[in-house]
Amino acid sequence: MALEGVDCDTLVRDVLLNVAGAVAALDRHRVDHCCHGALSIAEACDRVGADPLAVLAALEEEASRPDALAPRDRELLNMPLEVLTEQLVTVFHEDARRDAVALVAQARALHDAEGLPVALDIARALESLFAALLPHLSFEERHVFPYVVRMEKASREGRLAPVALFANLAEPLAEMTRDHEDADHHLDVLSKLTDGYQPDATASPGVRSLYAALAVHHEGLVRHMHLEGNVLFPRAERLEAKLREGQAPARRR
Numbered sequence: 517m518a519l520e521g522v523d524c525d526t527l528v529r530d531v532l533l534n535v536a537g538a539v540a541a542l543d544r545h546r547v548d549h550c551c552h553g554a555l556s557i558a559e560a561c562d563r564v565g566a567d568p569l570a571v572l573a574a575l576e577e578e579a580s581r582p583d584a585l586a587p588r589d590r591e592l593l594n595m596p597l598e599v600l601t602e603q604l605v606t607v608f609h610e611d612a613r614r615d616a617v618a619l620v621a622q623a624r625a626l627h628d629a630e631g632l633p634v635a636l637d638i639a640r641a642l643e644s645l646f647a648a649l650l651p652h653l654s655f656e657e658r659h660v661f662p663y664v665v666r667m668e669k670a671s672r673e674g675r676l677a678p679v680a681l682f683a684n685l686a687e688p689l690a691e692m693t694r695d696h697e698d699a700d701h702h703l704d705v706l707s708k709l710t711d712g713y714q715p716d717a718t719a720s721p722g723v724r725s726l727y728a729a730l731a732v733h734h735e736g737l738v739r740h741m742h743l744e745g746n747v748l749f750p751r752a753e754r755l756e757a758k759l760r761e762g763q764a765p766a767r768r769r
């Protein structure tokens with residue numbers, strides 16, 4: 517029996533928000549659920565050469581497992597955007613800034629101590645990742661998130677859309693999404709360098725510790741980008757469209 521309301525045209529982000537076990541099913545077929553939630557299942561499968569019917573079957577199978585992880589973000593669809601953006605900053609942005617310092621230092625220290633070439637490759641991949649990610653976090657905090665919060669306040673108080681640096685949110689959000697794709701690419705590089713963060717049987721405690729920290733960072737950054745790309749950004753764009761619709765000039769007859 518197919519999952520009700522889910523087919524090849526269903527958006528990946530809707531699957532994530534509504535189907536238990538969706539992450540496991542998408543991971544099985546390497547379908548990206550971090551940066552391309554706005555694609556349909558068919559489009560997302562096309563990007564990675566996966567079979568959409570096999571992905572639909574995997575979704576159904578995962579959803580029927582008794583231990584399937586329930587979709588955990590539905591409450592975020594109604595959470596005030598002010599609270600959601602604050603959580604993103606205080607949890608995920610702070611984690612990323614801490615990791616930017618700690619992980620690079622850990623990889624470089626491992627290279628110094630054990631002379632492992634892979635540790636140097638990891639340090640360089642991390643530096644590339646954070647060179648792009650840190651300005652991205654600042655842009656969100658200075659421009660995107662405050663505008664979203666001002667829009668929400670305007671909507672609550674029945675006022676017009678606030679003035680912004682940009683013509684509309686689509687422009688900065690497209691740039692933020694490209695940054696997420698770039699970060700996702702760097703995560704792929706890290707994952708490949710470390711064999712999916714799996715140290716081999718003879719690995720030293722230093723290697724084990726670094727790989728474990730990288731795996732935690734990977735998971736946190738994917739979730740961070742999911743919450744923005746699949747929850748915050750679409751909600752903000754809908755809110756902007758609603759506010760601007762309310763202030764569109766009346767057409768002359």
Ligand SMILES: [Fe+2]
Nearest residue numbers: 604653656744
């Ligand atoms: Fe962010």
Ligand SMILES: [Fe+2]
Nearest residue numbers: 652656692744
């Ligand atoms: Fe972001």
